[in-house]
Amino acid sequence: MKHYTKRNSFFYSILAFLIFIPSLQAQLTVTTNPTIANIINTIEGEGVTISNVTISCASNGYGLFDLAGTTPMGLTQGVLLTSGTATGAIGPNNVGNLSGNMGTGGNALLTTLAGATTQDACILEFDVVPAGDRIEFRYSFGSEEYPEWVNSSYNDVFAFMISGPGIAGEQNIALIPATTTPVTINNVNVGSNATYYQTNATGNATFQYDGYTVNLVATRTGLTPCATYRVR
Numbered sequence: 001m002k003h004y005t006k007r008n009s010f011f012y013s014i015l016a017f018l019i020f021i022p023s024l025q026a027q028l029t030v031t032t033n034p035t036i037a038n039i040i041n042t043i044e045g046e047g048v049t050i051s052n053v054t055i056s057c058a059s060n061g062y063g064l065f066d067l068a069g070t071t072p073m074g075l076t077q078g079v080l081l082t083s084g085t086a087t088g089a090i091g092p093n094n095v096g097n098l099s100g101n102m103g104t105g106g107n108a109l110l111t112t113l114a115g116a117t118t119q120d121a122c123i124l125e126f127d128v129v130p131a132g133d134r135i136e137f138r139y140s141f142g143s144e145e146y147p148e149w150v151n152s153s154y155n156d157v158f159a160f161m162i163s164g165p166g167i168a169g170e171q172n173i174a175l176i177p178a179t180t181t182p183v184t185i186n187n188v189n190v191g192s193n194a195t196y197y198q199t200n201a202t203g204n205a206t207f208q209y210d211g212y213t214v215n216l217v218a219t220r221t222g223l224t225p226c227a228t229y230r231v232r
Contacts, residue, residue, distance in 0.1 A: 083119070130226075146200075171220070175218065
């Protein structure tokens with residue numbers, strides 16, 4: 001969606017959200033506006049308990065995805081969050097600038113991370129109680145701003161924030177590996193942290209987005225077992 005900050009990624013198991021699955025040989029299906037119970041069933045993995053889920057997105061901006069076929073990540077389902085419409089993720093990539101103004105607001109935190117005003121934020125929040133001292137999630141971030149708007153003022157961004165016992169304020173753990181750099185189109189692209197970037201310029205049939213990150217893993221250790229943490 002041109003010129004509107006996106007949060008395209010997903011999460012799976014043990015606390016992994018996959019807001020977008022990069023696959024070259026699979027069929028993507030999307031169910032929009034799922035129930036809270038269905039979201040919990042999708043993201044609640046072994047060793048964690050999820051509750052108090054809230055979601056704030058534009059109409060039809062979020063959903064659950066299923067992927068039939070082989071994927072590089074070995075994942076077949078997850079949560080899809082977008083700044084446009086969730087079904088807009090479905091391929092083939094036959095439009096280079098799929099766009100839309102959903103008319104909803106941005107988010108101050110995302111604006112800070114992006115260094116640019118954000119719009120049409122899509123936010124999923126929930127409480128999580130880990131049985132152990134760590135949580136982790138897998139995600140991929142895709143954008144229609146790739147590649148032509150890289151290093152411009154239109155900087156799509158994704159964050160995964162956690163707060164709770166032992167954490168000062170909120171901490172973003174969706175970072176480029178081995179750095180403190182947030183995941184944005186200006187930070188992950190063909191010229192910057194290219195190891196983590198894949199282009200979809202050839203019009204892959206699975207999804208619409210012009211580019212995406214490889215599957216990334218974010219982890220938070222040192223948690224208090226059985227304590228309640230808030231993530232968004």
